[in-house]
Amino acid sequence: MGVRVLVIGSGGREHALLIGLRNDPSVTDLHVAPGNAGTAAIATNHAVDAVSSDEVVALAQKVGADLVVIGPEVPLVVGVADALRAAGIATFGPSAAAAQIEGSKAFAKDVMNAAGVRTAHAEVVDNPGRLDAALDRFGPTWVVKDDGLAAGKGVVVTTDRDAARDHAAECLESGHPVLLESFLDGPEVSLFCLVDGETVVPLLPAQDHKRVGDNDAGPNTGGMGAYTPLPWLPAEMTARIVDEVVKPVAAEMVRRGIPFSGLLYAGLAIGQDGPAVVEFNCRFGDPETQAVLALLESPLGRALHATATGTLADLPPLEWREGAAVTVVVAAEYYPGKPRTGDVITGAEAAGVLHAGTARNADGAIVSAGGRVLAVVGTGDDLAEAREQAYARIEKIKLPGSHFRTDIGRNALEGRISI
Ligand code: GLY
Numbered sequence: 001m002g003v004r005v006l007v008i009g010s011g012g013r014e015h016a017l018l019i020g021l022r023n024d025p026s027v028t029d030l031h032v033a034p035g036n037a038g039t040a041a042i043a044t045n046h047a048v049d050a051v052s053s054d055e056v057v058a059l060a061q062k063v064g065a066d067l068v069v070i071g072p073e074v075p076l077v078v079g080v081a082d083a084l085r086a087a088g089i090a091t092f093g094p095s096a097a098a099a100q101i102e103g104s105k106a107f108a109k110d111v112m113n114a115a116g117v118r119t120a121h122a123e124v125v126d127n128p129g130r131l132d133a134a135l136d137r138f139g140p141t142w143v144v145k146d147d148g149l150a151a152g153k154g155v156v157v158t159t160d161r162d163a164a165r166d167h168a169a170e171c172l173e174s175g176h177p178v179l180l181e182s183f184l185d186g187p188e189v190s191l192f193c194l195v196d197g198e199t200v201v202p203l204l205p206a207q208d209h210k211r212v213g214d215n216d217a218g219p220n221t222g223g224m225g226a227y228t229p230l231p232w233l234p235a236e237m238t239a240r241i242v243d244e245v246v247k248p249v250a251a252e253m254v255r256r257g258i259p260f261s262g263l264l265y266a267g268l269a270i271g272q273d274g275p276a277v278v279e280f281n282c283r284f285g286d287p288e289t290q291a292v293l294a295l296l297e298s299p300l301g302r303a304l305h306a307t308a309t310g311t312l313a314d315l316p317p318l319e320w321r322e323g324a325a326v327t328v329v330v331a332a333e334y335y336p337g338k339p340r341t342g343d344v345i346t347g348a349e350a351a352g353v354l355h356a357g358t359a360r361n362a363d364g365a366i367v368s369a370g371g372r373v374l375a376v377v378g379t380g381d382d383l384a385e386a387r388e389q390a391y392a393r394i395e396k397i398k399l400p401g402s403h404f405r406t407d408i409g410r411n412a413l414e415g416r417i418s419i
Contacts, residue, residue, distance in 0.1 A: 003066045010035055021069075027301040037348075053080045135161060228324065263282070295379065327377045330404045
């Protein structure tokens with residue numbers, strides 16, 4: 001019997017998940033809520049509020065979903081997965097309690113400390129009167145994080161103390177505590193793991209490019225591009241990250257009575273002493289997912305269903321296509337500030353063009369509807385070929401005022417990343 005799947009979310013990550021699910025022969029029906037102009041080509045879009053547990057459960061029941069896959073963190077943190085499970089629906093994504101690993105940076109630090117996992121030294125500041133003294137205990141590079149969900153934009157990494165202070169003061173004024181962290185040196189890796197209690201299955205390691213401009217210039221974004229695998233990462237490092245980081249954290253969550261079920265995303269800095277955690281996320285990363293899933297050969301629906309139903313340990317090993325994949329984000333004018341939306345896009349229905357912030361206007365044209373508008377994926381026998389294909393595909397897209405980074409994966413290709 002075929003599996004009916006409902007995906008929650010509307011970004012490039014969800015478009016990539018839907019493409020992966022469509023390629024799984026056991027998946028017969030695909031639904032998404034709310035989706036975007038691109039997802040409508042391969043799934044049925046439903047105008048449902050993704051953070052309303054009642055609306056999501058009602059939709060899952062209406063479409064007869066055998067599996068619900070929750071893409072973004074906000075529905076997870078507010079408990080949409082709990083509501084689905086309570087209604088007896090198999091769900092890929094952690095409970096609200098387990099999603100705190102992303103929702104509260106202070107909670108994540110506590111879990112890591114208990115699990116003996118290497119991470120930055122951190123202090124939570126919730127009193128503006130204590131901010132200056134705390135800032136003096138850090139530097140010369142300050143890492144200032146909003147202790148809440150900020151879509152990747154709540155982090156400022158800077159050698160400018162005034163800029164660090166301004167960001168911290170802004171978070172405190174808006175009522176959020178801030179986390180000051182020591183700076184972790186070394187290239188960053190995103191390792192996504194399917195986790196079901198203490199069972200951990202890693203996907204391919206990837207690297208995101210978080211700053212808006214080439215050569216890491218400008219402010220942080222939700223992610224401007226990614227590539228996988230990482231030619232500079234020693235082959236044994238994935239197993240080391242699983243053993244030293246992900247498994248101890250998964251075991252600590254089980255010990256606390258809040259087992260993690262879903263996708264645990266370890267964001268790491270790989271230093272000379274090995275991996276150290278920059279952050280955890282409780283869901284697939286965007287835009288790394290678009291590159292990672294482009295190389296997955298095993299059926300995605302089966303892997304997600306096994307995780308959701310507590311049978312991940314029985315899943316056969318994942319198989320991957322040889323070669324490399326690159327994804328490059330095409331962003332709207334002014335992103336990561338307030339993006340301009342409503343511009344008509346041409347060339348967005350081509351192969352490898354995944355949609356993130358897109359919609360149809362009254363004339364039926366595809367228009368921009370968010371900051372990150374498209375995620376363009378290229379694959380090839382190696383990183384050079386994958387980059388070539390991604391950038392050749394971008395050439396054919398027109399979106400007034402848009403911008404993208406031209407250097408995704410370039411440092412790796414030119415051998416400029418080392419541990
Ligand atoms: N790639 C960054 C994130 O998904 O948070």
